[in-house]
Structures are given as C-alpha cells and as structure tokens.
Amino acid sequence: MSNRYSLPQDGGLRLEGIPKDIIHRYEKIPTSIFDDESAAVQYVSDLVIDAINSHAANGIKRNFALGLTTGRTPIGVYHELVRCYEEGKVSFENVEVFSLDEFYPIKASEQQSRNYRIHEEFLSHVNIKPDNIHIIDGTVPVDKVSAYCAEYDKKARNIDLMVIGMGEQGQIGFNEPGSYAKSVTRMVQLTYHSRKVQSSQFFGIDNTPKLAITMGLNTVMSAKRIVLMAWGEGKAEVVQRVVEQDATRLIPASLLQNHPSIEAVVDAPAAESLTVKRAPWLVGPCDWTPRMVRKAVVWLCEVVGKPILKLTYQDYIEHALGEMLDSVQMSYADVNIKVFNDLQHTITGWPGGKPNADDSTRPVPSAPYPKRIIIFSPHPDDDVISMGGTFIRLVEQGHDVHVAYETSGNVAVHDDVVIQNLDTARELGMGDRVEEVRQIIAGKRKGEPEPRALLNIKGAIRRAEARAAVRSFGLNPDTNAHFLNLPFYETGGIKKGQRTEKDLEIIIELLQRVRPHQIYLAGDLADPHGTHRVCTEAVMEAVCRLRDRGEAWLNETVIWLYRGAWMEWEIGMVDMAVPLSPDELIKKRHAIYRHLSQKDIVPFPGDDSREFWQRAEERTQSTARKYDDLGMAEYQAIEVFVKLDVKTL
DSSP states (O other), rough: OOOOOOOOOOSOOOOTOOOHHHTTTTSSSSSEEEESSSHHHHHHHHHHHHHHHHHHHHOOOOOOEEEEOOTTTTTHHHHHHHHHHHSOOOOTTTEEEEEEEEESSSOTTTTTOOOOOHHTTTTSSSSOGGGEEEOOOOTOOOOOOOOOHHHHHHHHTTEEEEEOOOOOOOBBBOEEEEEETTOOOOEOOHHHHHHHGGGGGGSSGGGGEEEEEOOOHHHHHTSEEEEEEESSSGGHHHHHHHHHOBTTTBBGGGGGGGOOEEEEEEETGGTTHHHHHGGGTTTOOOEOOOOHHHHHHHHHHHHHTOGGGGGGGHHHTTTTTTHHHHHHTOOOOHHHHHHHHHHHHHSSOOOOOOOTTTTTSSSSSSSSSSSSSEEESSSSSSSHHHHHHHHHHHHTTTOOEEEEEEEEOEEEEHHHHHHHHHHHHHHHSOOEEEEEEHHHHOOOTTTSSHHHHHHHHHHHHHHHHHHHHHHHOOOOHHHHHHEEGGGGGSSSSSSSSOOOOOHHHHHHHHHHHOOOOOEEEOOOSSOSHHHHHHHHHHHHHHHHHHHHHGGGGGGGGGEEEOOOHHHHHHOOGGEEEEOOOHHHHHHHHHHHHTTTGGGGGOOSSTOOSSSHHHHHHHHHHHHHHHHHHOOOOOOOOEEEEEEEEEGGG
C-alpha cells in the first residue's frame, strides 16, 4: 500500500531558474531531497535499474557488480526492485551482489542475520544466480576469518554501484565511529551503542552479538559509484554532519565526501537539518508564505538570542532576511508583531474548542460542542506519554473522547512481568497458571516468535494498564477505550508484517461508528518502517477511503498530529499549543505510571535510558521554555500539535 504520510510543505526555496551549484553550495555530498520515503525509494530503484540495463546495453561482458546495504533503510528499495523485476523492467541474471556486513557468529538461517534478511526481502524473489550472490559468512571459523576477509575484500573491489545506508552515528556497515578511511573488510567489535540499537531484534542486549564482519571504508570507496540513503527525522542530525560538515573519523560516512561519484538521497524528514531546509533563505530566494515567515523569525530569535519583539532591522539584514522583508512588503516591526500574534494564537487551554466563545483567533472552533474525538495510540501508552495533558483536558472539558489502541504492544512486556502478574493472581486466590507459563517461557527459542499463549497474556497486561490509565482521569474504559489489535503487528516478533486490508477495515469501522470531529495521530517520522508510522499511515488511508466515498461527516473533521517521547515539533510548525499547569503535569505523570510493565525497565530505550514519563516531561517543559524565550507567557509545560486538512491527504 502507498505511503501517504509526509508533512505539509508550506513555502521554501524557489528552485525554478536557480543553478544546481547554488542549491547545493552548502553540501560536500550532492544531496537529492524527496517529499517522502516512497518517492526517494522510487528514485534509487530507478538508478539501480538504469545502471543494470545500461551495463547490459553497452555489451559489457562481465557481470554488473551491485553492492547492497542491509538493515531497515533499503527495505523499500528491495521491494521496488522486486516489483520491477516481476513487471519485466529489469533482469538480475547477469548481476553479482555483494553485501556490506554481517553479525558474527550467526547462521544464515537465523532471522536476525543479514543473509536471511537480504534473501527474504530481495534475492529470493528475483532471477539472480546463486553463484553471483556474495554475502559475508557469519559462520567462518575464528582461525580462518582473516583469510576469509582478505579474499572477500579482493572480490568486492571496484563494485559498479554501491547502494548503502548509514546509522545514526554515521556508521557505514559496521564501520563504527573512529574507523580509518583505509580500513578493509575485517572483523570488528561492536560498540555498546550499536549492540543496543540492534538488541530489539535479538530480544535483549544479552543475546546480541558482540562481533561483526564488515566491508571497510576503503573497500566502499573503491566502488565506481555510491548512493547514500537516509530516511526519517532520526537521521536528520547525522545527515547534516555527513553532508555539510568537515569529514571526520568520528562520523564514518563523512569520509565518503572524497568519493568522485557519490550522491546522498534523503526524504524530507531526514533533510530537516540541512541548510536548504532549515534556513533556505541562506541558499537563495524563497516563497514567503506566512508559515515560512514564522519559521524564519523563530530561527532568527534562536540565532541572535532575543525574543520576537526585540528583533531589530539590523538582525534581519545581517542574517540574510532582507529579501523576506522586501517580499512581504512589511517593516521589520510589523513582521515582529504579526509573528508574535500568530504564535500567541496557537496557545489554547481548550483543545476541543471553548464553548460560546469568540474563536476568531483560536486554533479550534467553539462549535460543535461537545465534540466527538478519537485519539489513536500506536501502543497502549503513547496516548498518555505523548499528549496526556491534552487528553485529560478534553475529557474534563466534557467532550466525547475515545482512545483507540492500535496494537497490543505485547512484545514490549518482559517475561518476569508476566510471572509477577500471575503470581499476584495466585495470591488473590484467582487461579494458578504460574508453572504452566514458566514452562512456556523456558521453551522459548532464540530468534523465533514468542508463543501465542504467552503473547496473549502480555497483551492482556498492556490492556489492563491502558484501562487503568484512562480510568485515572475519568474516561470510561468499557465504552470509550478500543483495543484494535491490528493484525500487521501480531507476528510475535520484533519484525512486523505488512499492512493489509484487514487493518484498514478495523480502523474504518471505528471511524464510521464514532464519526469524530477531531482525530489525534502519532506524527513520528523517525523510523519510516516503525509501528508509529505504519499505524498513522493506516489511519490516513482509512480516512482517505471514507472521504473518497463521500462521507459527509468528514467535512467537519480535523486531524491533529502529536509527537512521541523522543522528539517535538519545531515551534515554526505548530498549529496548536496546549499549556499544562503543574497539577496537570502530575496527573499526566500518574497516568503514565499506570503502565507498570513499561516503568523502570524500558524494553527498547534507544540512546535515552530515562523512563517515558521523564522524557515526556522534559520535552514538554523544553517546549514551554522555547515559547517563553520567544516572549510568550511562561508555562510549566506545553504539548504541541500540527494540523492536517483531510481534503489534502
């Protein structure tokens, strides 16, 4: 199914008539930016297909050598290449494939292995000859690894096209920060950070390999052409460092700047920190929409360290914003006042609209009241973590609020939490299944999906926690909490299935039953293949289906995007800001506390070991400080949202 989710584009650099040298003048690696991952995937796939077909058309006798990355980044490219092969647009009969890396030790049959993944997603579906597949072997005896690596390195030299991704620290394959530019194929010890990132695949860091075999940076540099890919806002910072900053061993991908034929391909979220996106007025003339003006003024405040109403004409001129003043035909003082008022009008204590009030400058209309509202929560705690204060406000202000938990979240429950819950039930005299479940847990096999009986118990634990959380602030979980259990999630493992019609049917049924005036969705873009993204795209697809059927109630529906525990919207993008008092922040914290299976032990913490309530509070308090720095009123915390128009989906 198509990827419908990209943030609304409003203003920006005018590309027409501008030489490419100007557009790319801040870039040390020429970068192609696409609105979403789907468009970028199509572009990369076309590059690969054109290169293979041109090689064949030119009558070159040897096979075309294609270097491929593994991990999550290339999955969309693999699927598109398979589709094009099935349509007869390309043949892999005379293509040789070289993989970038592999864990060690690991068997090719293990689902976590690079070998398994590249076959499952790509090679098993095309007509490539087995002899032409060169994938690093994770079972080579230790005493033969050095000789094996030297032989592999020799074969992998002078690849025609290398298509690779990069990690959040700029890793290329398993070339970790500090790798040498002259490094060759070798065994490496994985850093704790890399093992932690990979640990979700292995059901915990204790099961995650400590070693890997990887092509070296010098091996990668020997390729005739390199395409470097990155998707999602989680890669935005490293993309900026790789593309625009000086090359350094601490960011291995930056060392590719010296390659004579390299191109970076990124989607818009991954490009957000690049100058051409972050501050396009530094690059060239812009289309100065009101939203773009606000973005520029907020940026200027951060650069000069002043609130909006203290910005001077000199501030604008010295920071390349004179063209903006000329374009909008306003004085700097009028721009200051306009943007100040614009931001001030995003702030509301009535996220569902204030009844019988003048709503001409409010982000939400007063009528109808009460509103019907659905908060879609990808996991059973994202609702209170990400927008708990707003959720509480909507309930307390009398709206008909429904929360839809899209997935069970069962794989995020530790086995010992299951035992503890069952032990509690036994102590209460409500049954004894502890030993039975202990045996199920003991029978689990590394790398295989969890037993369904165990997953059912874990799902029940998450449902009970979610019910307790919403009950704590007055929502009736029996009537207004909906556990959708979307099928794509229920694989029993970390890797999820593809979204299907069944997922959409479940969402459509709920939407038709509630007919909401407001829909709240997770707006996370960090992982293009993550659960949040899949869930959000499923809801958008469902809304589009209903809109195209002519459902009249959708004419009054507004979609509000919230963020997760890790990131927040830029102030320049915000359409609604809901301030929270100290007491409301505590209510939100207590609702998060109800998710006991996620407290203290964060299953997939990423780089941040803090608990979810700590991350959430720091994020909302940081947003409040930013509003304060811009000259707004000072609040304890603020939750912010971006608005989407159903008509434009």
